[in-house]
Amino acid sequence: MTAQPRQGMSETGHADLTLDDYLPYRLSVASNAVSRLIARAYEDRFGLTIPQWRLICVLAEDGPMTQGAIVTRTVMDKVTVxxxxQGLSRRRLVERAEHHDGRSHLLALTxxxxxxxxxxxxxxxAYExxxxxGLAPAEVALLKRLLCRLQGAANALAGDAAGPR
Structure with missing residues (x-):
């Protein structure tokens, strides 16, 4: 009689991947669901994409910044930023000014x-x-701490020294 693999284990003895139990998948699905919900509201009511809203928030919070600094701060790619x-500039929601280095521009909210x-x-x-x-304040605080730790672990595994903000 041959041994049968344990539940959740393959015949090779490795754990089987169950997508719904796979943390990176759960994080991605949850993030996408939240982003879709909020994106609809921002697009419908204000004509903004999620990257545009993030850029506005960063500039409101941190003040004028170069696009490179925004890329670092938001972890969005250069093309997205x-x-x-460009879209916000066309709508006159942000303005560009010369940066002291002469190679880049500072973006600032109008x-x-x-x-x-x-x-x-x-x-x-209100969306948040x-x-x-349905979560207790302590659960929310724990969730935020855990997400920061996961982001830090992902950055470390990727060889990225930038930690979570």
């Missing part, structure tokens, strides 16, 4: 961009509140 900046940020921020906070309504 460039497209978001008054209209600041106004839009002030209008959207309460909506963003609705998403975490």
């Amino acid at each position: 460039s497209r978001a900046a 008054r209209e961009g600041q106004r839009l940020h002030s209008e959207i921020s309460p909506l963003a906070m 509140a609705a998403l975490i309504a």
Whole structure:
């Protein structure tokens, strides 16, 4: 009689991959669901993409920045940041100014961009509140800490020294 593999184990003795139990998959699916929900609201009400909204938030929070600094801060790729900046510039929500290095530009929110940020921020906070309504404050704090640790572990495995913010 041959030995049968244990539940969740392959014949080679390695754990079988079950997608719904695979943490990277669960994180991706949850992130996509939240992003889709919020993207619909920002697009429908304000005509903004998620990258544009992130760029607005970073500039509102951190002040004028180069596109390179925004790439680092948001972990979005250069093309995504460039497209978001161009779209916001066309709408006069951000403006470009010469950077002291002469090779890049600083992006800054215009008054209209600041106004839009002030209008959207309460909506963003309401979405967050609705998403975490079923969690205790301690669970929310733990979730945030764990996500930062996972991001740090992923960065370390990728050889990226930049840690989570």
